[in-house]
Each structure stands twice: as structure tokens, then as C-alpha cells.
Amino acid sequence: MAPIEWGELGGKQLDFNKAEDRLRAAEWYVDEVLKRWQHMRYKHLELAGFYWIFERAWKVHQTAIIGQYIHSKGLGFYWIPSWPQGRANWQQYGFDFVYQQPNYFFHRHPTPSDRLEEACRFAENCATTMETEFNGDLLTKAPFLVYFDEYLQAYAKYNVWNEKPVAYYEGAGAWFEMAKSAEPAVQKRYRALADIIVKRQQKADAGFVFRQDAQ
Numbered sequence: 001m002a003p004i005e006w007g008e009l010g011g012k013q014l015d016f017n018k019a020e021d022r023l024r025a026a027e028w029y030v031d032e033v034l035k036r037w038q039h040m041r042y043k044h045l046e047l048a049g050f051y052w053i054f055e056r057a058w059k060v061h062q063t064a065i066i067g068q069y070i071h072s073k074g075l076g077f078y079w080i081p082s083w084p085q086g087r088a089n090w091q092q093y094g095f096d097f098v099y100q101q102p103n104y105f106f107h108r109h110p111t112p113s114d115r116l117e118e119a120c121r122f123a124e125n126c127a128t129t130m131e132t133e134f135n136g137d138l139l140t141k142a143p144f145l146v147y148f149d150e151y152l153q154a155y156a157k158y159n160v161w162n163e164k165p166v167a168y169y170e171g172a173g174a175w176f177e178m179a180k181s182a183e184p185a186v187q188k189r190y191r192a193l194a195d196i197i198v199k200r201q202q203k204a205d206a207g208f209v210f211r212q213d214a215q
Contacts, residue, residue: 063095081100082103087126100123124158
């Protein structure tokens with residue numbers, strides 16, 4: 001098998017056909033991120049952990065071992081799988097928390113109409129939570145406003161908004177465009193989600209005491 005070259009590490013050319021070389025590269029990446037993070041000395045940001053960006057996770061990816069390395073640094077390991085790639089036994093893959101994608105907003109055919117509830121039930125049964133999904137299609141295509149509404153309704157029905165963390169995918173700018181829109185139907189949806197976010201933040205902030213650093 002021809003080598004899959006990644007680069008040199010510690011004087012050795014790594015071959016990504018080899019599991020041990022992939023792990024060495026993953027550990028190097030974690031160390032490099034932490035080195036750069038510490039160099040920046042951010043005062044008002046906290047590094048929670050690392051995100052497994054691939055929307056699938058198989059044993060061959062060795063996420064459990066990578067997770068152990070991340071944990072050794074005192075950080076968490078997070079995942080947002082596509083549907084139906086979520087794992088009921090996600091802890092065995094080394095993750096600390098999982099947000100499930102319903103993939104309802106984007107794939108209209110042949111996405112079942114009960115996908116949102118099915119995904120919510122799956123997350124509820126395996127102690128994960130949900131991702132909210134939308135993009136710029138709702139700015140110009142009326143059916144997508146309805147799909148947006150259905151997310152808000154399903155997450156209310158399954159107490160996602162009240163009880164669980166939520167991840168957001170907004171298509172790289174749709175939320176900002178919704179805020180600027182003069183279209184009443186778009187503004188209505190913007191306000192609906194904004195109200196949810198504000199209430200969630202107020203709940204999270206209850207009892208929090210802010211102390212300004214002395215200058």
C-alpha cells in the first residue's frame with residue numbers, strides 16, 4: 001500500500017496508513033492548539049475542549065484514544081454527528097458530549113416528516129442533545145420558514161430548550177441576514193429564536209456574579 005504522507009514529526013515521516021502515525025499527528029495537533037492558545041493569553045475566553053469535525057465516528061478513527069489524550073489536558077471532547085450517524089454508546093468513542101443533527105432542514109426529499117421527533121427521541125434515550133439547523137434558504141423560500149418553525153416546536157415539545165445545551169448551524173451568515181431582513185415573515189422567525197436564546201441565557205446567568213478585574 002502506498003504511503004499516505006502527512007509530513008514529518010520528530011524527524012520521522014508519518015504514514016497515515018498506520019494507526020500509530022495518525023495518533024501521533026492527532027496528539028501533535030492538540031499540543032499545537034494548546035500552545036497557541038496559551039500564547040494568546042485571552043482574558044475573557046475559556047477553551048472548553050476539542051470538536052471531532054467528521055460527522056461520523058468509527059472504531060478505526062480511534063476517537064477513544066484521542067479522547068483520553070484530550071482528557072489528560074483537562075479538556076472535553078465534543079461531536080455533532082449527522083443523521084443517522086449518532087451512536088447510542090457514544091461514551092465508548094471517547095466523547096464527553098454529543099449534539100445530534102436531525103438533518104431535517106436541508107434534505108427535503110425523501111426526508112420523513114417525523115424526522116425531528118425521531119431524532120429528539122433518539123437523543124433523549126441516549127443522553128445526548130440536539131443541533132438547530134437552518135441556512136439562507138429561509139430568506140427567499142417560504143417552505144423553509146415552516147421547516148424552521150418545526151425545529152422550534154419539536155425542541156419545545158421535547159424540552160430541549162428548557163433543559164439541554166443546544167448547538168447551532170446557521171449556514172455561515174443566515175442569522176445575521178435574518179436580523180437585517182425587512183421581510184416580516186423572516187423577522188418573525190428571527191425574533192422567535194432570539195427570544196428563546198435570551199431566555200436560555202438569562203436562566204444560565206441566574207446567580208452569576210461578574211467581577212471586573214482591577215485595572
